[in-house]
Amino acid sequence: MLGFLEGNILIVLTIIAVALFLLGVRILLVFGVWALGYAITHTLFPPINMPIVAYESLNSFPWVAIPLFVIVGSLINEFGISEDIVEFTNAVAGWLPGTIGNTAIYTAGVFSAITGSNEATTASVGEALYDELREEGYSDTFAAATVASGGTVGIIIPPSVLFIIYGVTFDVPVTDLFMAGIVPGIGMLLVLSAYCSYTAHKNGYGVKDFDFEATRVVRAAWRAKHAFVTVALLVGGVLAGLFTPSESAGIAFAYILVTGTLTGRLGDRSQVVSALQQGVTLTGITVPLYVMSVMVQQNLSYEGVQEVVAGLIAGLPTEWLIISAMVALMLFTGSVLASLPNMIITAPLLAPIATGTLGLHPITWGVVFMMSDAIGFITPPYGLNLFVISELTDQEYMRVAVAAVPYLLLLIGVWLLFFLFPGLNVLSPV
Numbered sequence: 142m143l144g145f146l147e148g149n150i151l152i153v154l155t156i157i158a159v160a161l162f163l164l165g166v167r168i169l170l171v172f173g174v175w176a177l178g179y180a181i182t183h184t185l186f187p188p189i190n191m192p193i194v195a196y197e198s199l200n201s202f203p204w205v206a207i208p209l210f211v212i213v214g215s216l217i218n219e220f221g222i223s224e225d226i227v228e229f230t231n232a233v234a235g236w237l238p239g240t241i242g243n244t245a246i247y248t249a250g251v252f253s254a255i256t257g258s259n260e261a262t263t264a265s266v267g268e269a270l271y272d273e274l275r276e277e278g279y280s281d282t283f284a285a286a287t288v289a290s291g292g293t294v295g296i297i298i299p300p301s302v303l304f305i306i307y308g309v310t311f312d313v314p315v316t317d318l319f320m321a322g323i324v325p326g327i328g329m330l331l332v333l334s335a336y337c338s339y340t341a342h343k344n345g346y347g348v349k350d351f352d353f354e355a356t357r358v359v360r361a362a363w364r365a366k367h368a369f370v371t372v373a374l375l376v377g378g379v380l381a382g383l384f385t386p387s388e389s390a391g392i393a394f395a396y397i398l399v400t401g402t403l404t405g406r407l408g409d410r411s412q413v414v415s416a417l418q419q420g421v422t423l424t425g426i427t428v429p430l431y432v433m434s435v436m437v438q439q440n441l442s443y444e445g446v447q448e449v450v451a452g453l454i455a456g457l458p459t460e461w462l463i464i465s466a467m468v469a470l471m472l473f474t475g476s477v478l479a480s481l482p483n484m485i486i487t488a489p490l491l492a493p494i495a496t497g498t499l500g501l502h503p504i505t506w507g508v509v510f511m512m513s514d515a516i517g518f519i520t521p522p523y524g525l526n527l528f529v530i531s532e533l534t535d536q537e538y539m540r541v542a543v544a545a546v547p548y549l550l551l552l553i554g555v556w557l558l559f560f561l562f563p564g565l566n567v568l569s570p571v
């Protein structure tokens with residue numbers, strides 16, 4: 142009788158959560174209502190268990206890296222180093238059809254290696270280059286879609302904040318995830334650049350005429366040297382086994398702060414305060430959402446949802462049907478959930494099939510799943526990058542989403558290639 146009541150309560154809680162989500166309530170509150178309701182109505186998971194889960198899930202040193210990554214990225218912007226990055230990527234890619242469009246995409250790649258965040262990359266590149274895209278004749282919507290699509294690589298190209306959280310949560314080496322994310326991240330950048338070049342050439346976007354000059358690239362690289370040293374500290378130290386992600390983030394923070402002081406880029410303390418505020422703000426958003434997602438995932442696991450989903454998909458008659466079902470589910474959850482809760486809830490649901498039935502290594506599966514998570518940033522109705530760039534450029538969300546569809550389809554193609562043929566990831570340590 143108790144099990145029957147608890148089952149009905151679970152259905153009611155889920156209906157309430159879905160209704161709140163459809164009404165536009167923030168996902169943190171939706172998950173919080175569900176988790177609290179579950180704790181109140183299930184004797185094995187009383188409310189007193191919630192702070193214990195919160196403490197245990199956050200009691201890990203790598204969490205220190207997350208605010209530091211954000212602060213380093215903010216200081217890059219505050220000290221004007223982001224302008225040096227734009228100049229370098231323009232020197233490297235500005236000769237391609239579309240000029241600033243490709244500059245925006247490759248700038249997103251460099252920013253990704255500093256901020257480790259999709260939305261931060263989209264906001265930074267959008268602020269730096271959207272007006273120039275418009276000056277070069279790009280339509281409002283295509284310019285916005287290009288920036289939003291370029292921002293998807295933020296959680297794939299190392300160092301990725303979500304790779305760190307994935308590694309900590311699912312006990313997968315973060316260093317291996319970083320290494321395995323390099324080739325897929327570059328692949329995503331290349332297809333985005335190819336489509337941007339094609340569209341720009343077709344529509345006459347990019348009025349500036351650039352020739353590739355090696356000397357200009359060298360000069361721009363020298364001016365952007367502090368950004369490259371920061372990337373080397375954030376990524377190289379971790380991949381070489383010299384630092385943990387937290388240590389590398391701390392060293393990069395110290396380097397940027399000292400460099401900004403010595404070069405005169407640090408004008409006053411307000412720049413550092415602003416960067417610290419952004420770090421605290423993003424951490425304050427990420428940590429509660431992570432904790433609530435972990436609680437929901439644990440409760441779903443207790444209810445046997447993971448076994449049911451795995452059994453249904455694994456029971457399909459052919460491997461192609463299994464892969465198709467996994468792809469459909471990942472695309473759906475990525476389109477309606479924020480990246481963090483999607484990772485915490487969906488990845489463990491499908492992991493037994495990926496690593497068991499399909500025989501993927503946990504590192505390979507981690508990268509494949511995170512690529513689907515990245516694609517969700519430009520997939521309606523959620524599509525966080527689309528929201529960010531729409532707000533930044535005052536464009537209608539759906540018009541930008543429609544303009545981003547070709548980019549979306551190309552990214553899905555790259556994702557499927559690495560899913561179906563994991564051997565293409567030549568830098569993966571497995």
